[in-house]
Amino acid sequence: MTEAEIRQVVRDTLSNIAPEADVDAIDPAKDLRDQIDIDSVDFLNFVIGLHKELGVEIPDSDVGKLTTIKGCIAYLMARANGS
Amino acid sequence: MPSLGADMQFGTLVDWRVKPGDTVKRGDVVALVETEKGVIEVEIFDSGVIESLVVQPGQKVPVGATLAIVKSDGKGVDAQPAPAPIVEKPSAEEKPPAKVAATLPTTESPRLRISPLARKRAQELGIDVETVTGTGEGGLITAADVERTAATISAAPAIVQTAPPVAKGLDLTAMRRVIAAAMARSKREIPHYYLATTIDMGKSLDWLAAENAKRPVTKRLLYSALLIRAVALALRDTPELNGFWIDDGFKAAAGIHIGVAISLRQGGLINPALHDVDKKNLDELMESMLDLVNRARTGHLRSSELADGTITVTNLGEQGVESVFGVIYPPQVALVGFGKITERPVAANGMLGIRPIIDATLAADHRVSDGHRGGRFLIAIDRLLQEPEKLWEN
Numbered sequence: 056m057t058e059a060e061i062r063q064v065v066r067d068t069l070s071n072i073a074p075e076a077d078v079d080a081i082d083p084a085k086d087l088r089d090q091i092d093i094d095s096v097d098f099l100n101f102v103i104g105l106h107k108e109l110g111v112e113i114p115d116s117d118v119g120k121l122t123t124i125k126g127c128i129a130y131l132m133a134r135a136n137g138s
Numbered sequence: 139m140p141s142l143g144a145d146m147q148f149g150t151l152v153d154w155r156v157k158p159g160d161t162v163k164r165g166d167v168v169a170l171v172e173t174e175k176g177v178i179e180v181e182i183f184d185s186g187v188i189e190s191l192v193v194q195p196g197q198k199v200p201v202g203a204t205l206a207i208v209k210s211d212g213k214g215v216d217a218q219p220a221p222a223p224i225v226e227k228p229s230a231e232e233k234p235p236a237k238v239a240a241t242l243p244t245t246e247s248p249r250l251r252i253s254p255l256a257r258k259r260a261q262e263l264g265i266d267v268e269t270v271t272g273t274g275e276g277g278l279i280t281a282a283d284v285e286r287t288a289a290t291i292s293a294a295p296a297i298v299q300t301a302p303p304v305a306k307g308l309d310l311t312a313m314r315r316v317i318a319a320a321m322a323r324s325k326r327e328i329p330h331y332y333l334a335t336t337i338d339m340g341k342s343l344d345w346l347a348a349e350n351a352k353r354p355v356t357k358r359l360l361y362s363a364l365l366i367r368a369v370a371l372a373l374r375d376t377p378e379l380n381g382f383w384i385d386d387g388f389k390a391a392a393g394i395h396i397g398v399a400i401s402l403r404q405g406g407l408i409n410p411a412l413h414d415v416d417k418k419n420l421d422e423l424m425e426s427m428l429d430l431v432n433r434a435r436t437g438h439l440r441s442s443e444l445a446d447g448t449i450t451v452t453n454l455g456e457q458g459v460e461s462v463f464g465v466i467y468p469p470q471v472a473l474v475g476f477g478k479i480t481e482r483p484v485a486a487n488g489m490l491g492i493r494p495i496i497d498a499t500l501a502a503d504h505r506v507s508d509g510h511r512g513g514r515f516l517i518a519i520d521r522l523l524q525e526p527e528k529l530w531e532n
Contacts, residue, residue, distance in 0.1 A: 115350040
């Protein structure tokens with residue numbers, strides 16, 4: 056998958072769990088949980104959503120890599136493209 | 139038109155999910171209704187066949203108005219008072235219930251029989267007396283009937299039941315009005331007492347980490363599930379914290395339906411109920427939590443979820459505070475609060491250690507329970523969380 060495709064999946068998944076949030080305004084380098092005020096249940100729904108959309112398994116030990124948009128894209132690019 | 143909050147007087151039918159001739163069973167979502175608090179999926183609590191749809195999409199009608207006629211099969215009704223009904227038609231022989239015009243009432247029926255106290259109580263609670271079924275002599279509506287109606291529709295905690303519309307703008311003014319009414323009533327009527335204890339979460343967190351390492355992402359666990367489960371199990375031994383204060387008396391709830399306080403990012407609060415938490419296994423509880431929060435965020439809560447909470451749990455720790463002393467959501471009689479898990483120095487067995495600690499608090503109604511029992515309840519939660527693997531034994 057291309058970076059643009061993964062970016063779109065991340066964006067759509069975030070919009071699903073936080074429909075009122077302005078996803079475009081999120082700073083990709085900062086913790087998205089703070090920026091759009093999502094709690095642990097929302098965040099788990101986000102991670103599950105990414106897993107379902109992309110078909111990648113995300114071990115609990117890797118969840119910390121998904122707390123920024125930038126981190127999400129880097130991690131998911133690697134996982135989705137088999138590296 | 140079901141009442142989905144003590145303050146709700148009208149609702150607008152957004153859409154039907156059924157059509158005449160459809161067979162429905164108890165619990166099916168049959169309509170979407172918009173109130174000033176959001177869009178709610180309305181479930182039916184009888185089973186049968188939809189005979190006709192009385193109200194059309196876009197119409198605004200008062201609480202209690204007939205939305206549809208259902209020919210009951212007589213199987214779906216149980217003894218519990220259900221949230222304000224979609225109309226039931228008991229049998230083919232009986233006359234169908236009178237249809238309510240899709241206009242707003244300006245006066246009560248001249249034949250309505252209601253006690254002065256009940257009328258006053260209905261005004262205080264914002265209940266339309268036309269929607270209350272009288273159980274007194276000759277059908278007289280008593281204060282208890284009004285309270286019962288309010289109880290079937292209220293549900294949120296320090297906190298309030300509302301469901302956010304997704305695309306539509308949330309009426310924050312209306313939501314704040316709802317919160318104001320419920321909380322003012324709580325502080326005016328309920329003699330709260332407050333207790334707090336600290337709980338060492340080390341064993342629970344270790345168990346959780348070991349479990350999560352083995353689990354796929356779709357089955358992953360959050361510590362809040364353990365907290366909610368521990369509350370539910372502790373309630374089995376402290377039933378006086380699980381129920382409602384109605385008509386100057388405590389009514390214990392039949393089930394343990396825990397209202398979960400959810401802070402809406404747009405502002406305001408809701409607390410939909412997780413049903414029968416003491417009977418769910420770990421995976422069922424996690425699945426229910428994830429689903430409930432997601433639907434609360436996206437405006438797909440159901441009427442029963444807004445009506446059924448028997449106690450409330452609020453976990454403000456996620457916002458970073460260490461303790462929360464809640465305001466009970468009437469007519470409930472207790473609220474449990476959890477703060478943030480923080481590492482703190484703890485002395486035990488003559489040694490000082492650093493442990494992950496959470497503050498657990500109880501706000502309870504002193505008309506129903508006393509500090510001694512409330513204290514035992516908090517201690518029971520602590521004890522349960524020290525053996526997390528046993529939390530899932532029934």
